[in-house]
Amino acid sequence: MPADLLTTTDLLRSVFRRHAAGVAVITARGEAGPVGFTATSLTSVSAEPPLLSFGIGTGASSWPAIAETGHVGVHVLGEHQQELAATFARSGADRFGPATAWREGPEGVPVLDGVLAWLVGRVVTRVPAGDHRIVIAEVVHGDPTGSGRPLLYHQGRFGRLGD
DSSP: OOGGGSOHHHHHHHHHHTSOEEOEEEEEEETTEEEEEEESOOEEEETTTTEEEEEEETTSTTHHHHHHOSEEEEEEOBGGGHHHHHHHHSTTOOTTSTTSOEEEOGGGOEEETTOSEEEEEEEEEEEEETTEEEEEEEEEEEEOOOOSOBOEEETTEEEOOOO
């Protein structure tokens, strides 16, 4: 379809399909147990204080827990974790079932095993942004020592860095 015939929503989606993004999984402890989702909107916001942000749709199954929690887990996935990313992206999936290696981490946040790096952040604010919320959290714990290369998302698929 010619670009001038796209709705602005379709235009936004089409352009951002061309933007390669790192893949993260966001987790939290909800009233009914752990929740989590795959995110490509992870951003470093500030070094002092150390702040990060991510977006979540208000219709997402994880939103009620994220809306109430005081802390979130942020996990940078490696290229070997395409299936984990797909599990946390799939609606209705058993995200914390036997196939997912995880443990309770600082502040009671679910921490995934085998990731390139993880952080726990104290939620500072949730900013309305259309049908999403931008969550801003201050980093309070973490581990940057995982090994491997990052998982990317581009053109609707998970992929790897080229050399």
